[in-house]
Amino acid sequence: xxxxxxxxxxxxxxxxxxxxxxxxxxxxxxxxxxxxxxxxxxxxxxxxxxxxxxxxxxxxxxxxxxxxxxxxxxxxxxxxxxxxxxxxxxxxxxxxxxxxxxxxxxxxxx
Amino acid sequence: xxxxxxxxxxxxxxxxxxxxxxxxxxxxxxxxxxxxxxxxxxxxxxxxxxxxxxxxxxxxxxxxxxxxxxxxxxxxxxxxxxxxxxxxxxxxxxxxxxxxxxxxxxxxxxxx
Numbered sequence: 001x002x003x004x005x006x007x008x009x010x011x012x013x014x015x016x017x018x019x020x021x022x023x024x025x026x027x028x029x030x031x032x033x034x035x036x037x038x039x040x041x042x043x044x045x046x047x048x049x050x051x052x053x054x055x056x057x058x059x060x061x062x063x064x065x066x067x068x069x070x071x072x073x074x075x076x077x078x079x080x081x082x083x084x085x086x087x088x089x090x091x092x093x094x095x096x097x098x099x100x101x102x103x104x105x106x107x108x109x110x
Numbered sequence: 111x112x113x114x115x116x117x118x119x120x121x122x123x124x125x126x127x128x129x130x131x132x133x134x135x136x137x138x139x140x141x142x143x144x145x146x147x148x149x150x151x152x153x154x155x156x157x158x159x160x161x162x163x164x165x166x167x168x169x170x171x172x173x174x175x176x177x178x179x180x181x182x183x184x185x186x187x188x189x190x191x192x193x194x195x196x197x198x199x200x201x202x203x204x205x206x207x208x209x210x211x212x213x214x215x216x217x218x219x220x221x222x
Contacts, residue, residue: 006152009150032209034209034210034211036211043200043213043214043215043216044153044200044202044211044213045213046210046211049208049209049210086152086153088211090209096141096160096204096206096209098143098155098158098204098211099155100145100152100153100154100155101152102150102151102152103152103153
């Protein structure tokens, strides 16, 4: 069974400080991992995916297969980064089963 | 947003009444999902569909049923609503090739 764990329900940092949102997964195959974000009163939207290895809004995430982690990082947090962040895994088979972590509410303080 | 809309957006109902939430997509995505979002639990999968008349249970399917009679619409039904089903419900569809989910705006259901 696949599983995604986000150990921090709440995370607060000051503006300009580095931020890291943790995500660990368990999956027997080759995972596809994503970070989704939900800003206040908005729908969830994709932030980034591991296969594209891109940086979106200053965020990056590296897949570490040895540690089965996909932590989200940003060197200098901004107040507009305050949101709920979800890590998600999709199975690579034809069934395309999706599993989300329980989410981390990030608050960036002024 | 992959043209995905939910209705109703808000609903208040009483315990024991049936409720149906509708998810409509303008894309032709095969996979569609219903999630509920609750504080402390994040997003939990209720049911999903991998094609017309093809559906399967998620992790919190008890008390819910779904139907997919055409590609565009995925209906979630609470046969007899309970207070524990008070939640925000999100529908999503999946671009199978990129793995990206596109979400609706959510339906806030309150069961009194």
